[in-house]
Amino acid sequence: HYVSDYPVGAALIALPFYVPSVVCGVSPSSRVFAELEKVSAATIVALSALLIYLAAARVTTNWMAMLLTLVYAFGTTSLSVSSQALWQHGPAQLALAAAIYCLVRAREDRRWAGYAGLPLAFEVITRPADALIAAPLGLYVLIYYRREIWTFITAAMPPLLFQLWYSAIYFGSPLRIQFLTEPTSVGSQTVAPSGLWTTSLANGLAVAMLSPGRGLLFYSPIFILSVAGLVLAWRKNGDMLLRYLGVGAILTILLIAKWHKTSGGESFGPRLLADLTPIMAFALFPLADSIRERRALAVAFAVLCAWSITANASGAFVGYRGWNQWALNDADKRLWLWGDNPVVDPFRSTFDSTRIALGHRATSRNSPDLLDGGLVVLNSPPHDAAPGARVHVSVRATNIGKAVWLGGRSADERGIVSLRWEWKRDGKVVGNGEASRELHLNVFPGDSTDLEASAFAPDAPGRYDLGISLAAEVSNQTSRTIGAPLAVSVTVAPSTASSGSAP
Structure with a gap:
């Protein structure tokens, strides 16, 4: 049998899309299965967008809920990465969006806080690094919904037990960590745990947040306003859930900044931070009144939103493999080229074609x-x-x-x-x-x-x-x-x- 070297959460959530073709005896070599990858990935992200809207609609006006859902679906890596193929990110985003929805519903019905344990555990087995997001939310449930903590833990057990069983059966250890083996083009090279965190924090933060090759705020500058929303949550009477979501976001950014491959390999934009998009989009809701009352802020929102959608549409509809193969050979320099990156290059190529014609x-x-x-x-x-x-x-x-x-x-x-x-x-x-x-x-x-x-x-x-x-x-x-x-x-x-x- 072929066994996935990656966590199996994404495969589990995509299984319903593949079962009909398998049951009907479609040949494994059929193009149907390649198409199902795109269909399942896009549907998973669409469901996460629906949950983000349903959660936001309970804490802000309907127009703001629709606006931040638009940002989430089209102005982030949800469009350019997660919906294009079965990365781990799309299923992890769906799980996080479901957890946010449960915790928002808990404000009216406390039982929903316990239900949040299931999607959070599923997020962790889909992408283990997201434990840094799940842990603060678990603490949030423990502090504000103490009576529901046992329901929370019980709901979290099935996904966690499945992953432990899977790793024990197929790899001989329930606590196996997949990412200690880094694949290369000539086989596998074992990387010591200390070698996984070799990027300097300052350089990693700059690349992950600001660089034109991979920066989160370059590809989704609308998140600058999300940062403002997360800061507002710490004011008196600020949203408590947003505080804990913000802590998870900070911990994840620090983790990626130290990772030895901050560039994320051959991918588009800030792929490694794709799991944060539900948090960053949801964090826009505290700005609803300010956007309505301040014209300058509304204009800034529109401009940043337009750039975010344009940048991620570039990733969704324009090939970028050639740029990756060129840029990653000298990532320290080429991830910082403002005139040669996956967002600018399509416009540059169009301009060149016009000059030639x-x-x-x-x-x-x-x-x-x-x-x-x-x-x-x-x-x-x-x-x-x-x-x-x-x-x-x-x-x-x-x-x-x-x-x-x-x-x-x-x-x-x-x-x-x-x-x-x-x-x-x-x-x-x-x-x-x-x-x-x-x-x-x-x-x-x-x-x-x-x-x-x-x-x-x-x-x-x-x-x-x-x-x-x-x-x-x-x-x-x-x-x-x-x-x-x-x-x-x-x-x-x-x-x-x-x-x-x-x-």
């Missing part, structure tokens, strides 16, 4: 004969490498021809320019052949772009050349080399085991 510019698609380029090595590549070690070479590619290099956002691959690399020994290609990476943006004549070639060193010891070149797709399975290639010499040393030394 109106100026009747020659491109790598219609004028391959006018292509020319130069490559320069930026870093000092290693002269020696261990067998199987990753060799990383940064280069700067300059368009010195008369045609625009087209990036990889076009549906037609013809004319797309890419950086390619392959290992050679004595002039012959070795290993798995050529690897490549497409440009993520167009490059006009006279402009440059920084790229990376990344390859695993061959297993056999010896002297090799890593050949690096630029090429454009001319037609199917036919390409044209652009400019002169580079050759980076690397010597692969014998492994310690084969040399007789202790491994």
Whole structure:
């Protein structure tokens, strides 16, 4: 059997979407199952939006409840990430939204505070890091609904017991923590617990909250007003539930800031903070009176909301994989580029296409004969490498021809320019052949772009050349080399085991 290395909460909540096809005998290779992933993810997020609205409608005016639900559904990673595929985030958001709804209902009927234990426990088994959100809410129930605490604990037991049973049966330990094993492209590499928290807090907070590559307040600046709502909760007679939700939000942000992969890998925007979106959207309700009475605040709300929706629509409807592959190789610098990020790039590409069309510019698609380029090595590549070690070479590619290099956002691959690399020994290609990476943006004549070639060193010891070149797709399975290639010499040393030394 295949067993999920991730917590199973998301799979459990998606199960009803898949059961009919399985029962009806649909082939496992059918495209239906790929479509069901999108359908289930979108439906789960839609249900969470409904619960956010129902909770907000009990604490604020109907227009404000609808407004903050609009923000939650379209101005956050709910649209750009959670509704697009079965990440853990969508089911975790649904569970948190259900818990918020229960705790709001408890103001009129205390029994609902006990019911909140079920969705909170489900949130934790869906995404264990959300224990930092569930714990303050459990404390809230203990302090303000003490008589319901046993109902709360009883309701929380089924999801928790299921996860303990699952881990014990399939992995041999009920307390197994999935994330101590970090997958790599060559298998699995065990990461010591101390190595999971290597990001400095200041740098992690800056990336997670402000950077144009991953910042929560860049992709959903409407949350600036949510922060104000959470602060207002601490005033005299402020909303007690919001106080505890705010504590959970702060703890989660600090956790993500210290995580060794604050960027969240190949994803869109602040994916790692997606679980906070129910809290941040709900925290807007204390501002209802101020928005109605202060025109400046209403205008600011509208502008921030418009940017949030536009930014996340970019993630939902425009591909961003090429940008991720380019940016994450130098995340410290490229996550902070204000003119080259997943929000700006679609507009930039549209502007470039307009320039090309109106100026009747020659491109790598219609004028391959006018292509020319130069490559320069930026870093000092290693002269020696261990067998199987990753060799990383940064280069700067300059368009010195008369045609625009087209990036990889076009549906037609013809004319797309890419950086390619392959290992050679004595002039012959070795290993798995050529690897490549497409440009993520167009490059006009006279402009440059920084790229990376990344390859695993061959297993056999010896002297090799890593050949690096630029090429454009001319037609199917036919390409044209652009400019002169580079050759980076690397010597692969014998492994310690084969040399007789202790491994």
